[in-house]
Amino acid sequence: MTVTAVAPSPDWPEDALRLNAVCPYYTMFPLDFPLQQLAATPDATRVLDPFCGRGTTLYAARLAGLPSVGIDINPVAAAIAQAKLVQITPGAVVRLARQIFDGGTRGDVPEGEFWQWCYESETLRELVTLREYLLETTTPTAAMLRAILLGILHGPRNKNLPSYLSNQMPRTYASKPAYAVTFWKKRAMEPVRVPVLEVIERRASRLLNAAPLAHGGRVYLGDSVETLSGLRQRFDLVVTSPPYYGMRTYVADQWLRSWFVGGPPEVPYGTHGQIARQPNQEAFTQALAEVWAATARRCYQGARLAIRFGALPSARTNPEEMLLVSLKEAKAGWVVKEVRPAGVPPKRTRQAEQFGKAGSAIDEIDVVAELVGLPH
Ligand SMILES: C[S@@+](CC[C@H](N)C(=O)[O-])C[C@H]1O[C@@H](n2cnc3c(N)ncnc32)[C@H](O)[C@@H]1O
Known part of the structure; x- marks a missing residue:
């Protein structure tokens, strides 16, 4: 789109x-x-x-x-x-994400069928860790990482390298849980592992390499x-x-x-x-x-x-x-x-x-x- x-x-x-x-x-x-x-x-x-x-x-x-x-x-x-x-370089965003992961897991993983079907378990664990850290951080790099994560949180599944972290979903709005679970189950569409850092890295370099001066x-x-x-x-x-x-x-x-x-x-x-x-x-x-x-x-x-x-x-x-x-x-x-x-x-x-x-x-x-x- x-x-x-x-x-x-x-x-x-x-x-x-x-x-x-x-x-x-x-x-x-x-x-x-x-x-x-x-x-x-x-x-x-x-x-x-x-x-x-x-x-x-x-x-x-x-x-x-x-x-x-x-x-x-x-x-x-x-x-x-x-x-x-x-004004942030892609390298700074990736370094922050790495540093968060190096600090160990944080936060409680939400429970329930929706979450089990929407994200593969390790992907969800990484997402929750990033969320918890970012809830407490207000630096410009954190603001950029947060926005990038909001942009890759849900969207369609690709055949090649993944661009979004979720199971199949629109990019523009989040499906309601009951509808989404029925959709995935009907098609036996299990969530696949998406390495969060790799998607962040690709997205950050695409968005920020030529960003204009702030x-x-x-x-x-x-x-x-x-x-x-x-x-x-x-x-x-x-x-x-x-x-x-x-x-x-x-x-x-x-x-x-x-x-x-x-x-x-x-x-x-x-x-x-x-x-x-x-x-x-x-x-x-x-x-x-x-x-x-x-x-x-x-x-x-x-x-x-x-x-x-x-x-x-x-x-x-x-x-x-x-x-x-x-x-x-x-x-x-x-x-x-x-x-x-x-x-x-x-x-x-x-x-x-x-x-x-x-x-x-x-x-x-x-x-x-x-x-x-x-x-x-
Ligand atoms: C039509 S959208 C703006 C879209 C924007 N032009 C853009 O390109 O993204 C209207 C926005 O007004 C915000 N809004 C609604 N009530 C508000 C209020 N009382 N104070 C500040 N923002 C409000 C909504 O959250 C929504 O994001």
């Missing part, structure tokens, strides 16, 4: 874009979107994404030579996004409004995409990756802190308005805010109207300059279609606003 629609250019050869695809993430947007916004804002000095997901905006800022700040309430998103800001910034794990109120920096470009209205499966569909970053070894159905938990459209619009107001308080006059948004057809609503109302309700000085359909990018790179399950009839729109009034 293509994860970015951006065409390699002399400035950004294909291998410089690889790190952006370290791990897929639900409704990630293609790199083109933030790159277009950066191209339209040549004087930008610092970039913000208050719903940063896997950190696509942060990676675009890195390519453009700018520092950036990302905020996300989902620990999986924050872990992937962190790696987009880190230009600083930070990822915060938390609620956007709360986090923004504690920030000191100011921004002149904001590129973001809030959760699409009606889409509530962010956390449950990433349950194996959530486990790896410290969650329980089962599917969590809660939507703690997620803006999508709002009970109705009005509450959702109001919650978005609060984010735009908090964003305005951290922006310079003249700042550009570019938002990609959509709604599931089942939500029976007009996402354009919702977004425009939220900007107005923010009463923060955002003046809408452009509203247009997000367009139809090349097959299967459309944000809402990346995961196959989200439905194909989602209207995605891009809205660009400029900060002209004084923020309240």
Whole structure:
């Protein structure tokens, strides 16, 4: 699956874009979107994404030579996004993994049929050891190793050298345990031994050998409004995409990756802190308005805010109207300059279609606003 629609250019050869695809993430947007916004804002000095997901905006800022700040309430998103800001050699990542293994086994291996069928026992043992170590470590090398492991945690089985650690599974979302076990049993598909270090080594060199220079910034794990109120920096470009209205499966569909970053070894159905938990459209619009107001308080006059948004057809609503109302309700000085359909990018790179399950009839729109009034 293509994860970015951006065409390699002399400035950004294909291998410089690889790190952006370290791990897929639900409704990630293609790199083109933030790159277009950066191209339209040549004087930008610092970039913000208050719903940063896997950190696509942060990676675009890195390519453009700018520092950036990302905020996300989902620990999986924050872990992937962190790696987009880190400058690390493949050798350093492999050395850390080796050092962890040399320190002996750690952690309790989760029990149950799912785990027995999903990973070969020695592979699972190695995975748990890495998980335990990384839960306690916050160095840049650890951040990169964590993101690489999130990216290889599950995916299809290859005929040749393995690229993923799990038994057959989609790469984009984790199957539910009961479904997965039935699938594997029916096909007598026993998990095979995958040496974790070898897969890390191959993936690290592919992703990092030509990674562009990092230009600083930070990822915060938390609620956007709360986090923004504690920030000191100011921004002149904001590129973001809030959760699409009606889409509530962010956390449950990433349950194996959530486990790896410290969650329980089962599917969590809660939507703690997620803006999508709002009970109705009005509450959702109001919650978005609060984010735009908090964003305005951290922006310079003249700042550009570019938002990609959509709604599931089942939500029976007009996402354009919702977004425009939220900007107005923010009463923060955002003046809408452009509203247009997000367009139809090349097959299967459309944000809402990346995961196959989200439905194909989602209207995605891009809205660009400029900060002209004084923020309240
Ligand atoms: C559409 S996704 C962003 C995808 C991102 N543009 C990318 O390319 O990966 C929306 C993100 O908003 C996050 N989110 C939801 N509620 C939030 C909140 N209250 N504060 C911060 N982030 C939140 C979700 O966890 C999700 O990662």
